[in-house]
Amino acid sequence: MTVRFNDLEVGSTIPERVMPPLARVQIAMYAGASGDFNPIHIDDEQARSNGLPGIIAHGMLPMAFLGRLLTDWVPQRSIRKFSARFTAMAFPGDSITCRGRVTAKSDSPAGKLVELELSAVNQKGEPILAGSAHVVLD
């Protein structure tokens, strides 16, 4: 169903998405596809020598999950801005939940603008990412 500007209010939420637990294979696939081969995402031994308990996911992987939250909700063309602050590490096995909430609506030169607050939290409820987006809707 098409999401329309007039259907949204400040406080409206995007349907929440619970991602399957992060698999080591998925982190490896993301390393290959993104071209980010920092060893802390690939090699447990090197991750440990950098003070980590083992490999961690690229922050950009849960950010891509937030991107999916948006593109499953509105056409990608509607998205004008998308940003995220990486607030905690994500580990193999973590199950990440993506959420979004409307924080403002306005008429802008670009069109009918909806501002969103985005978050990704792990299974303990700890925030992994704090993000925001601007989308322009009919």
Place this chain on the structure above:
Amino acid sequence: MLDKSIVGRQYAPFSVEVEKGRLRAFAKAIGETNPLYLDENAARAAGYRSLLAPPSFGWAIIMEADQGFSVLTDCGIDKARTVHGEQGFVYHNEICAGDVVNGRQTVVDYVEKKGGLLQIITTEIPLVHQDGRPLCDLRSVIVVRNG
């Protein structure tokens, strides 16, 4: 040496071709199932010139151009002491398979926090289609941890 003088520094211009196989591999890695990102016919039927790049793919272009850590190499900083603090994208036009994307990275901000224990570098990279159309602007914050 890392201080305010790095603001304004620019790195080498780059050019990257967005390949279909790369986009499919990226879409699969992020768990994407929407055919716009996986099936070229579906993307064309929806009005795109080829497979569509997901919103965060711009960073993969930066990595392919070897620009992800330019400022660290330039300043002699060990990557293992750094974390990606923030990433932002501003979109002008979509990126699709077959596009040749040009860009150049500039350091736009540098601040120290906690008496220099944290050094925070911000860079910007506008991505432009080879025909001159602006595609997407990236803003990246890298945090260097000292001590």
